[in-house]
Amino acid sequence: MPTARRTQRERRDQAEAALLTAAAELVVEQGVRSLTLARVGERAGYSRGIVTHHFGGKQALVERLARATQAGFVPGLDDLPPGLDRLLRLIDGYLGELGRIGVFNQAFLLLWAEAATQPELAPIFRERDAAFRADLREDVEAGIADGSIDAGVDAGEVATAVVGQLRGIALQRLLDPESTDTEALRRSVTRHWRRALGR
Known part of the structure; x- marks a missing residue:
């Protein structure tokens, strides 16, 4: 039985997914400094020209990789209204996902850490962290408004602390997986924030 021909969009999406996967693998194996368009194309089975066609240059490739890797890290949050419950589910889900980090x-975590010393990466990850903090701030503000979070809490400070804690745990997990029990942390960290924020 003949197979249906893929559309141009399907071929483009498949190529982009393969290139992003190759880029992620190279970052994990060799670090961001060794990432080149030629290596990405070779790893994915395409020419450097295809990588250039899709992304233009290394900076755009890294930016797209950063966005793709962070999107949807914690599934199941989109249908929840902002507030304490969504905030705690995000913390719990984030730590749970670290147990099976792909x-x-x-x-993403390696690029994020590199952004502290790589000026070309810093704007990308400042923007990603700002968006993350904004989401968390929205949850805290909604919790204050509905009375589930203490009105004396500073939403911006909580957002910064949560991002710092989650990213720090993630980096520890990446550096030494055996020393970081993400299942135990799910319970203790979520319990901590429930107590710290609750009324």
Whole structure:
């Protein structure tokens, strides 16, 4: 039985997914400094020209990789209204996902850490962290408004502390997986924030 021909969009999406996967694998294996368009194309089975066609240059490739790796890290949150419950589910889900961290998320964390010393990466990850903090701030503000979070809490400070804690645990998990019990942390960290924020 003949197979249906893929559309141009399907071929483009498949190529982009393969290139992003190759880029993530290379970042994990060799670090961001060794990432080149030629290596990404070779790893994915395409020419460097295809990588250039899709992304233009290394900076755009890294930016797209950062966005792709962070999107949807914690599933099941989109249908929840902002507030304490969504905030706690995000914390619990984030730590749970660290227990089965894949190559995309490893690449994101390595790129995030590199951004502290790589000026070309810093704007990308400042923007990603700002968006993360904004989401968390929205949850805290909604919790204050509905009375589930203490009105004396500073939403911006909580957002910064949560991002710092989650990213720090993630980096520890990446550096030494055996020393970081993500299942135990899910319970203790979520319990901590429930107590710290609750009325």
